[in-house]
Amino acid sequence: MLVSLQTLQRLEAGDPTVGIANLAAALFVLGMTQRLESLVAPASDTTGTAEELARLPRSIHAPRDDADLDF
Template sequence: MARTSRAVSGLPPQSQRAIVELGRDISLARRRRKIPQRLMAERMLVSIQTVQRLEAGDPTVGLAILASALHVFGMTARLAALVAPDSDRAGISEDLARLPKKTHAISNDELDF
């Protein structure tokens, strides 16, 4: 039997819930498009069991499997934008906090070309 990684066994409950919800959303997206699991698996180049694990919110399903499912739905851009710097409010706040409180005018010495 394969060992579960510490990252999976130590997943915070809110992360576990989010993964389960993601699986449900993928299942709903597939059913709305009237794509049977067998066809979804064929398009993703995986087994039906892998699609079932993805839709069940199994945290051991790889990122490539998720990316493949999003590709089938035409939603690959959403994965790319998941942690985009423009939407990282905490990161932006940290950047703003590091800005200098005061600035000075550029002297002619600093403009030497």
């Protein structure tokens, strides 16, 4: 993996400051790249999904008359 022993120990301990590249390298060495695929899948990102939903407008308004539809 070409990382220091300290980085490997932090990775094993679940330290969130370890870089994603180090995690990807460890999963590759262990033959577990499918875990990385599921980790970065948008469907599994509940926090990101919640943030996106929070950014959506609360309500939308239909145009008042045909004049508003002038493209």
